Amino acid sequence: MLEIIQDNKDTIEISNGKIFLKFFKNGPSQGTYEIIYLEEVALKDCYCNIIFHEDSSENLLEIKSSQISYITTIEKTLTGNGNGYKLILSPSQVDSLDVSFRIQFELYEQQDFLLITVINIEDRSSIKRKVHSISPFTLKNSVLYLNGLDSATNLEKITWFKNGFQSWSPCNLFFGTERDVMGPSTEVLNLTFDNQDYYLQGRFYSEYNTVITDLTSTNSLIMGFVTNKDQFTRIIMDYENGANLKLLTAFGCMDGVKFHEATIDFSETLFIGFRPQNLGYYGLINYAKIVKSMKENDLISEIPVGWCSWYYYYTNITETDMIANLEFFNNNKGIPIDFIQLDDGYFTKIGDYLNIDQEKFPKGLDYLFYQIKKKGFKTGIWTAPFFAVRTSKLFKSHRDWFLTKKTKPLKVHFNWNSFQYALDLTREDVLHHLFELYTELSHINTNLRMDFFKIDFLHAAVPYGATYSKNYLTRAQVLYQGIKKIRETITPKSFLLGCGAPLGPCIGLVDAMRISGDTAPIWDAGYIEQYSNNKGIESTSLKSALVNILYRSFMHNYFWINDPDCLMIRRKNTQLTLDEIRLQMTIFGLSGGQLLISDDMTILSQEEIHDAKLLLPPYNPKGFDPIVIDAFRSVLPTLYMLETNEIIGHRYLVAIINWNDEHETKNILVSELLGKHFDETKKYLIFSFWDKRYLGQFAIKDKISLSNIPPHSCAYLTLIPVNKDSYNDIIFISSDLHISQGCYEIKEFEYLENESKIIIKVQVLGSRTGFFYIKIPMDKKVVAYEKEYEQIDELENIWKFHAVIEKEAVIEIILS
Numbered sequence: 061m062l063e064i065i066q067d068n069k070d071t072i073e074i075s076n077g078k079i080f081l082k083f084f085k086n087g088p089s090q091g092t093y094e095i096i097y098l099e100e101v102a103l104k105d106c107y108c109n110i111i112f113h114e115d116s117s118e119n120l121l122e123i124k125s126s127q128i129s130y131i132t133t134i135e136k137t138l139t140g141n142g143n144g145y146k147l148i149l150s151p152s153q154v155d156s157l158d159v160s161f162r163i164q165f166e167l168y169e170q171q172d173f174l175l176i177t178v179i180n181i182e183d184r185s186s187i188k189r190k191v192h193s194i195s196p197f198t199l200k201n202s203v204l205y206l207n208g209l210d211s212a213t214n215l216e217k218i219t220w221f222k223n224g225f226q227s228w229s230p231c232n233l234f235f236g237t238e239r240d241v242m243g244p245s246t247e248v249l250n251l252t253f254d255n256q257d258y259y260l261q262g263r264f265y266s267e268y269n270t271v272i273t274d275l276t277s278t279n280s281l282i283m284g285f286v287t288n289k290d291q292f293t294r295i296i297m298d299y300e301n302g303a304n305l306k307l308l309t310a311f312g313c314m315d316g317v318k319f320h321e322a323t324i325d326f327s328e329t330l331f332i333g334f335r336p337q338n339l340g341y342y343g344l345i346n347y348a349k350i351v352k353s354m355k356e357n358d359l360i361s362e363i364p365v366g367w368c369s370w371y372y373y374y375t376n377i378t379e380t381d382m383i384a385n386l387e388f389f390n391n392n393k394g395i396p397i398d399f400i401q402l403d404d405g406y407f408t409k410i411g412d413y414l415n416i417d418q419e420k421f422p423k424g425l426d427y428l429f430y431q432i433k434k435k436g437f438k439t440g441i442w443t444a445p446f447f448a449v450r451t452s453k454l455f456k457s458h459r460d461w462f463l464t465k466k467t468k469p470l471k472v473h474f475n476w477n478s479f480q481y482a483l484d485l486t487r488e489d490v491l492h493h494l495f496e497l498y499t500e501l502s503h504i505n506t507n508l509r510m511d512f513f514k515i516d517f518l519h520a521a522v523p524y525g526a527t528y529s530k531n532y533l534t535r536a537q538v539l540y541q542g543i544k545k546i547r548e549t550i551t552p553k554s555f556l557l558g559c560g561a562p563l564g565p566c567i568g569l570v571d572a573m574r575i576s577g578d579t580a581p582i583w584d585a586g587y588i589e590q591y592s593n594n595k596g597i598e599s600t601s602l603k604s605a606l607v608n609i610l611y612r613s614f615m616h617n618y619f620w621i622n623d624p625d626c627l628m629i630r631r632k633n634t635q636l637t638l639d640e641i642r643l644q645m646t647i648f649g650l651s652g653g654q655l656l657i658s659d660d661m662t663i664l665s666q667e668e669i670h671d672a673k674l675l676l677p678p679y680n681p682k683g684f685d686p687i688v689i690d691a692f693r694s695v696l697p698t699l700y701m702l703e704t705n706e707i708i709g710h711r712y713l714v715a716i717i718n719w720n721d722e723h724e725t726k727n728i729l730v731s732e733l734l735g736k737h738f739d740e741t742k743k744y745l746i747f748s749f750w751d752k753r754y755l756g757q758f759a760i761k762d763k764i765s766l767s768n769i770p771p772h773s774c775a776y777l778t779l780i781p782v783n784k785d786s787y788n789d790i791i792f793i794s795s796d797l798h799i800s801q802g803c804y805e806i807k808e809f810e811y812l813e814n815e816s817k818i819i820i821k822v823q824v825l826g827s828r829t830g831f832f833y834i835k836i837p838m839d840k841k842v843v844a845y846e847k848e849y850e851q852i853d854e855l856e857n858i859w860k861f862h863a864v865i866e867k868e869a870v871i872e873i874i875l876s
Contacts (some may be wrong), residue, residue: 062145062169064134070131078172079334081165083149085132091125093165097172097334100280103797107329108163108178109198111260112189113316120192120259123159128152130163137166140353144168148179158185161786163196163561173333173346175286179326183319190318192259193312194291194327197283202305206274206281212303213274213862219692220264220297221271221611226519226562228598229253229267229576230610233692236275240264244597247480251472252560253597256524257313259828262298262306266317268564269331270295270349271340273692276328280692282333283310286350288564290538291328292522314534315524322530329354339736340692345685348618354566357706360555363621364654366399366440366512371579371626372633372656375405375476381660382428388661391437394826395672398430399512399555401440401656410476411448411455416498426505435507440512440555445494446542447472447520454493455481462488472520474508482520485542486530494542498549513550517534526710540565551854557623557654562671572621572654576608579625579633579644583772602640603719603772606647610697613651613686624648629671639773643751645675646715646776649799650702652680674753676825679800681706688734701735706803708792712779713801718769725767726775731760732781742781745856747794747813747833749776749801754793754833754853786839790818794859795832797824797865802832807825807868816840828865833858838876844874 065073065080073082080096081620092699094104108125119643129771130149137146147165154160158184166175176196177483183189199213203212216236224231240263243254250256255267266268267282271680285293291312298306312328319325331350335343352358367378367385382402389397406425408415416425428441450469462484462839463470471479483490502510523533533541539562544854547569558570562863566573577598584603598604609624616622628634631643636644649654655678661667681704689699700715714733718724730744738760746755746764755777758764766775778801790811795802805828809823818834842849846860861873 061165062143063385064145067132067134072147072652074147074167076144076167076169076171078170079167079174080279081147081167081174083130083147083165085130085149089126089176090129090433091127095332096209100208100277100336101334102209103199103281103332104205105200105202106178106197108161109195110161110178110181111160111195111311113192115187115189116258116849119596121189124164125161128160129159136566139168140856141166141168141171141350146380157218159183162223164493165551172335172343173331173350175329175331175350177327177329181319181325188318188320190316191314191322192316193313194309195309196327196330197332198307198311199305199307200307203303203734204272204281204305204308206279214302215305216302217275219273219275219742220266222264222266222275223269223611223690224596224608225253225255227560227574228560229386229596230577230598230604231608232514234264241596248471248474248799251523252519255294255313256290257294257315258307260296260307260311263298264297266295268293269283269344271344271692272297273340275693277336278693279476280335280343282331282335282340282343282347284330284331284344284347284351285312285564286308286331286347286354287328287528288536288567290324290537291534292562293328293564296718301445313536322534323532323537325616338693339690341688342736344614345687345784348614351567352618357552357568359552359568359620361617361621363652363680364399364512364555365397365677366401366438366656367397367661368401368403368440368626368658371581372626372630372660373405377403377405379423379428383431384663386432386435386437389437389583392661392669395669396676397657399438399440401442401514402428403442403514408481409449410444411450413454413497414442415450415453429508429510430505433505438511440514440537441510442516443501444520445497445498445515445546446485446518449476449480449484451478455779461487461493463525465526465740467527470523470526472523473517480517480520482502482523482526482650485521485538486528486533491541491545494545498546498650502550502554510550510554512555512557513546514557514559514595515543516559518558518566522562532580536562536565540569542568559623563619566617570620572623573611573615573619574623574625575615576605576625579605579628581628581630581636583636583640585679602636602644606644606697609647609651609653610688610700611686611691611786616651616685617680617865622651622653622696623656624651624653626656627672627675628658629668630659630664631668637772639770643717643772643774645671645799646774647700648711649679649876650686650715652686654678658829662848670829673826673828674796674799675802679804680796681803688731689735699733701733703735703737704800704803706806708802708809710781711803713803714777714779715774716766716769716777717774718771721771723768723770726769727765729764730758730762730764730779733777739781741784741849743786743837745782745791745793747774747801748794749794752796752831754856754858757856758800785843788839789835790837791835793833793835796830797822797828797832797863816875818875820871820873821868822871823868824861824865826867829863831860831862833860834873840875842873843876845872
């Protein structure tokens, strides 16, 4: 219940029944606020600030809200978050201040979060200083209360979730005794993977959002910016000696822009939320929903399925290869895909994407894409629009278009055995170049429109400390206007996939976003991988990609459609084992993101093709999101769960992951696999997908023993809640026609008791062959079915049925 508890000249206190907010307007604590959640979590002595660069020095000047007294304005508001209060704190004596700002809080009925924004910033000082950052929330020399209000949290016994800066930057979980580093050690790697601004330093860093979890209570504090268009946002924490919090701050980077020149007079909006008892990942989902509600544009929501040339052919792709794979899909409609995407390797130089390599593509791209369209598929193309190599025509003809540092062209990346140089997106002629480039690419063949664009290496546009033509834009604004120009040129009719991109400003511009580093046909990079992740650098391997996919699942369908990178199912020309491929398939299947197959389709076996079909189409149940249950308490996430409630009934799809190099046996409580929504009165029928085995019926407090899970693999289970007296119920257990185990492909499931007949309507994309598993009443048996069937569990009366489906079928099973 929303309530103004107190509002006088010194304080204002408001509550929504879960969160209590107190702001001190005057007195010794003026300009500070405290937030208390259910008497379990408390943030005290918080304030807002603006930090300036002192002229001609590396020193910073902090203007704090605690230096100012305030008056109150309260407005009732109604948004998608419900009924709420908008509380605005304004300086009581504006004219006497060199720098003034107002503070806006938003608190909604029965929600477990609040929003904070610094607004209406004015700099009246005679010295127009460069601005470092704007923070709606800062704590210094204080404590955190994450385990009740009686004693401060021991910060050695927390975990800190680090979200990386761009698509490829690794996400990590740090335990309290560990320490993060200030980005990669070399300048080029720094420019590629990191925010690069370390004027404020700490023990832990995260970009855009973080989760701090107390390992004793498992209570979580979720912090994240729900707007990100104008400032790259960061959260930093530092502490010493257990409970002594030196710094916790959430701020937007202003990159040295001056207020009197800038278009900005506000901070980005900060979300502060709370979740108890190991439910922190649900808090991240809630945060993502608020991000979605703030988006200016909702773009394409249909999740695409396609084929990409990169992970088999790399830069050696040819017209012949493209046509061969096109013909495969044209002749094998049982693998239904939407589009065929040409990746890197079709042009002469990085930057010169209209100069086609005539040896590899002798008939030109207009011919290739016409053939793709003619066969009924959509067309897709790769570019890296924001940089070029020195030997490109673009660089040679327009050297003045490129960013410099100390008057020299700035090397922003190293790949293809050469350095790349970034375009200055603050120049109008550069933006016009992007318009012309994507106008041409949109209509390579005048009779067709390009359907799918992958734009890569977007980080190149925003190096810290570069000389930009217009110095009144933040780096986030520079990136935003460059991507916006591409978005406007290709129009919302074409699908836009971002990659290698600083994440925040892309929200609302791209339809999909890569959320991991490049995958690879290897499991890990050994020592290089460990070193890379510790330094905030992408390591190219399947393992590294899968970890990021798990941590960033919360973004899917809220920020954009997640791109987990390409699916590789081949057994040849790869170092991946079958178990590793199946782990990849399981995580892809539960995550629900975009799906691009990247193999030479013409040489795949029928078994490999069957594996690809298992993931088509991506499964996204309405009202449910994949949850990383142990995201904030395990060194690597090992429990990945998707709750669902379809025609076949309520159930949980759960992957239990073994990242180790040895077989592993896991003994785990049923309750630990189910997240926050489960019924303690139910029993749970459990089936193991990959080994096609019914494990039995379990109570919520029972332990499941999963023995000898292979290295780099998972046990993939379905857990079906049933009443304790369900012996005579008919229950659909599982199916191997789709990775969702029946949740996608079973469209009708009905038992006609008078006729002792089960009716099942199955619908798939293309053709499928496999089995489904059904529990029937204990006093019944199967007497008629059109294909092979057998009883696989006498105790529970579970039967296995062979199925061959061409698009759709109605199946009848007769009992007696």
